[in-house]
Amino acid sequence: MRTLTFAPLWRRICLPVALTILGQSALALDTVQITVLGGDSDLERTLKAASLVQTAKDDGEADPRDVMAAALAEYGRLTEVLYANGYYGGVIRIRVDGREAGRIPVFNLPAQISAIEITVDPGAPFTFGTARVAPVPPGTKLPDGFRSGERAESTQIQAAADAAHLAWRQAGHPKADLTRQSLTADHRDHTLSADLQFSPGPKARFGRMTQTTDSAVRAERIARIAGFPTGQTYSPEALDKVVNRLRRTGAFSSVSVTEAERLNSDDTLDVGLALADEKPRRFGFGAELSSLEGIGLSAYWMHRNLFGGAERFRVEGEITGIAGQNSGTDYRLGARLEQPATFGPDTTAFGYVNAAYEDEPAYISRSIDLGAGMTRIFSDTLSGEIAVGLHYSDITDVFGDRDFFQLTLPIGLTWDRRNDLLDATSGTFLRAEVAPFLSLNGGGSGARAFADARAYRGLGAGDRFVLAGRVQAGTVYSDDVQDIPPEYLFFSGGGNSVRGQPYQSLGIPEGMSGLRGGRSYLALSTELRASITDTIGVVAFADAGHVSDDSLFGGDGDWHAGAGLGLRYKTPIGPLRLDVAGPISGDTGDGVQVYLGIGQAF
Known part of the structure; x- marks a missing residue:
């Protein structure tokens, strides 16, 4: 029986070797042979992968000092691997050009090392x-x-x-x-x-949080955002919440907390907070191209600390349909101001204003929206939003010239469990929203509901293949379809619904040759994504869409579908996307369509 003395379990088990070796350069190491007795192929692969000598050879190491350092450290490295696999009686022999490495004087190294033989007898497993x-x-x-x-x-x-x-x-x-x-x-x-x-030591409560670095964000706002739970029972999850609240403001590039080494006399634990400010201003842009919808350009400018309280102000604009074949050019401009921790550390207040001119295939709309609301973070994956707003739009469509002035109450929930927001390989995403509207200029009232659900599953080693699916469903209710703004109704076709079908080509026929949106909508999409290299991937996809003429998918309606192939090139801001698709059912379009953009289709 033998008692083993392990290093403290907070560190890896290892046998450090300190060498002061003098020598001269030589030719590179030619041969490394690793033999593992006993026939355990998994153990042999693990030992070879961990070998410092093998790494030295692969790196073309030539200096005998470095080669010998690797050989002497190899005893500890391979012993560590044996212990990790349950072998405590192993014998390791390392021969450098026929001589046991441990017996070679470190002050009298050979001028050249050409071959190292390593033999490992692991013995019986424990x-x-x-x-x-x-x-x-x-x-x-x-x-x-x-x-x-x-x-x-x-x-x-x-x-x-x-x-x-x-x-x-x-x-x-x-x-x-x-x-x-x-x-x-x-x-x-x-x-x-x-x-x-x-x-275990004493059960502790949180004491004080002390900011240890300067910040452009005011100290009282930092404390309010952090929501440090002074007086509550200690838990690491509570500290994680503090860090996450500060990070999600976007005002800080680094957030870290440090627990005091000792508890206070009343068993409270003080915590230090270190912050590094993010650059306050940021801007970005995007572009998309469709063979029928034309070019889309977007840009934004954002300030992360507008008034010194981590307020986020964002202005964004978009021009779409440039040189489009079946609609005009659309313009959108909006601004949004957010103040974190307005009603507690997990609730953000916001105000917004948006203006748009939309020249769509079935209507022309000139609209403005403004409102205010709040966002609540329930957990790392679940958030909700509620707002009250005013919507005005001047419309030209199959029903003539009309205008709408409405009070709206949009409510939404987002449940996001994707492993990567830019290029998910596993997890789920669900966004559900409902928006009641009340006419303020004599029209009817109603409500619009919409849901977007996505799921991802990796297949094969390293998620080389990914199966992705998406379901979009929506319905809008009002006594008379003419009381519903056309931008609230549903169309199908285009890059965000059914690829291979023209943009907003599927709707509800109106009159002799007119088209309007439907009250209900369902879209199904599936993709099989395959990685060819670390940066290049291919995609096969199929989409289908249905628009019906009544709420909750009742009344007359129709389906259409499209399918195609795509190419992806991974970048730090998401994959570049090229999709080529054509119709496979329905009578709303023919011919091949091309889509080019940044990010996966969903």
């Missing part, structure tokens, strides 16, 4: 005899691999220690510590006994 961590809070879940009879991998010991440490912190004990560890290897029956002893 299993856990005793596997214990105590004390731990009730309900603590330790790793499944840390139990009697399981393979005694050192990584499982580390994972068990980490789990116990985190559990104590989550239970309100920030100064919990591993105070004793007993690790004993019995080479007669190949078992390892691991006994870890924790001291």
